[in-house]
Amino acid sequence: MRGITKTFPGVKALSGVDLTVRPGEIHAICGENGAGKSTLMKVLSGVYPHGSYDGEILFEGEPAAFKDIRDGERHGVVIIHQELALVPYLSIAENIFLGNEQTRRGFIDWNDTLRRAKALLQRVGLRENPQTPVSDIGVGKQQLVEIAKALSKEVKLLILDEPTAALNDEDSAKLLDLIVELREQGISSIVISHKLNEIRQITDTVTILRDGRTIESLTVRQTPAHEPELSEDRIIRGMVGRDLDHRFPARTPYEGADAGELALAVEGWTVRHPVDHQRTVVDDVSLTVRRGEIVGIAGLMGAGRTELAMSVFGRSYGQYVAGTVAVNGRPVVTKTVPAAVEAGIAYVTEDRKRYGLNLIDNINRNVSLASLPGMRRRGGLGGFVDEHHERQVSERYRASMNIKTPTVFEQVGRLSGGNQQKVVLSKWIHADPEVLILDEPTRGIDVGAKYEIYTVIDRLAAQGKAVLFISSELPELLGMCDRIYTMAEGRLTGEVTRAEATQEVLMRHMTQTRSTGSKS
Incomplete structure (x- = not known):
């Protein structure tokens, strides 16, 4: 890609961007949110057709002038967007060949469809029946279905936009291993990601964009033995244009007359699953947050953190069984979202696009x-x-x-x-809430924007607000919180002060099961 420039009304999203990807290479694109990463990939894949941008694209040595995304796919360029493009009510096989149906004499050949789908699923390491509805499999497996769909189109260059943003550690590791396997098969990949540890783990080259311009391309693993591997700090410096000596702002204490008073007290909170009423998803949870305090909740996927937050906030999840909520020492009944807001509770959801914004x-x-x-x-x-x-x-x-x-x-x-x-x-x-519940507030956000949001959170605590901070990133909790609760299987399994907290201590509490008890 040479001199790619893309303009929207009032905004120049890309300005003379250059990008070179070699055959059989995993190439990462890094940059702050708004740097132009996704826009550049939409230009490359044909989402933004030839003629809607300036500059030129050469693919396999030939000029590429894709008129739409289907044209790009016919040439072997396939993009998997951050928001997966699967139809939940269709089967895995139907999704893999959607728009590319296997036909014979004008009719779909279901035997051939299922046979080919099974072979593609085996290639991506997914042991599922091709006739299983996509809605019945998790997000990690849905990512693998998207890759199987790309492989069905004889992909030569696979573009993945934040592929692990919604995945847990286990699913992320499987997906990264698959991308490496595809490299061994000669398939090039471009990966957009804000997870710098993953970039350093699998990629060969990193191109950094800032404000719609190419800043530099860096080799991740240096060949000469005396040169070090590319560090996360070096990538960050390129992304934000400055060193981030401190990933988190210094905590500003709240010094009001009511500092230390209880702002939120949850007692004996118990909630059952909204469909399976025999299953308890939040089990007798009690916690407190004081004015001017940032309190974290750590837990693995399925621990019940979001279920706890949503049920406290207007009982917007599950079937309420028992428990009380008090704000500033006053009991409140938060049966509805308006009632929770009226009581002084706010909730920033982990799914901002579905629940947080219009x-x-x-x-x-x-x-x-x-x-x-x-x-x-x-x-x-x-x-x-x-x-x-x-x-x-x-x-x-x-x-x-x-x-x-x-x-x-x-x-x-x-x-x-x-x-x-x-x-x-x-x-x-x-x-102007008294209590602000933040559920994965920095998910899918680059390090520069993260720091800005951390600064906002610290400022709120310094004004005397009580902040309950849910995150899957342990370094984030360790860097921001005064205390951290841990959850497993819907129960609280520990409470750790800032001075005592380490990733090892938190992980030990987070992995406690009912059979091992709640004591460490």
Whole structure:
């Protein structure tokens, strides 16, 4: 790719970007959210057709002028987006050959379809019946189905956009091993990822983008013995244009008169699965968060962290069985989401696109969603929003949260993941909650945007807010939290202070099962 420039109304997303990928290479693309990574790959794969951008693309030595994504696939360039493009109600086999059906005399040849699907699943290491509905398999297996789908199209260059963002450690390891196996089979891969440890583990070359421009390409493993391997700090320096000597901001203590008072107290909280009422997903959980305190919750996939957060926040998950909630020492009943908001609780969901934002609306309206009563016109009819005040508020958060957009009337769905997360935080911060529950607040976000969000969280705690911080990244919890609770199988298995906490200590608590007991 030479001199690729792509412009949207009011924004130059790419400016003269160069990229070279060698045959049989795993090539990583790194950059902050909004750097242009996904846009560049959409240009390469034909999502943005030839003629909608400036510059040239050569594939296997020949000029490539893909008119659409199907044209790119016919040449062997296949992209797997971060949001998987599978139909949940169709079978694995049907999804693999969707749009590429195996036919005979104008009819689908189901025997050939199932036979070929089984061979492709075996190639990606997935032991599932090809007739299994996609909705019945986990996200990790769905990623493998996407790769099997790409292999069915005789892929030569596989593009993966944040392939492990939604996967647990075990599924991530399997997927990375598969990408390496494909390299051994001569298939080149381009991987967009913010997980620098994974990049250093499997990739051959890293190209860094910043503000829509190519900064540099780096070899991950140096050939001469005296030269060190590429470090994470070196990649970060290229991504953000500066050294991040400290990945987390220094904690600013809250010094109000009520510092240390209980802001949130959850007692004996028990919730059953929304469908299988015999299954307990949150089991007799009790925890506290004080004013000005950041308290973490650590746990493996399925430990019950999100189920706990959602059920406390308006009982928006599962079947409530027992338990009480108190805010600032006052018992509250949070049977609905409005009741939880009224009680002073806010919840930033881990799935910002599904539950946190209205993607087809603009930043201005998304910021005001959780606090519409405060946006009413003064005087006259009270049922109308004061649009001037609404814009003042959204403009203030655009500046203070450093949301990278030319206007607050930009559609939220067009923003990068990091900027979308800042809009979600702005929405709930403006609601002025006493307790802020953050569920994976930095998932899918680069290190530069992470630091900005960490700074916002620290600022909220310094103002006396109580923060409950759920994360799958143990270094994040260790760097941000004053105390950390651990969960396993829906129960609390430990409570560790900042001074006592290490990854080893947390992992020991997180892996305790009912058979081993809750004591360490």
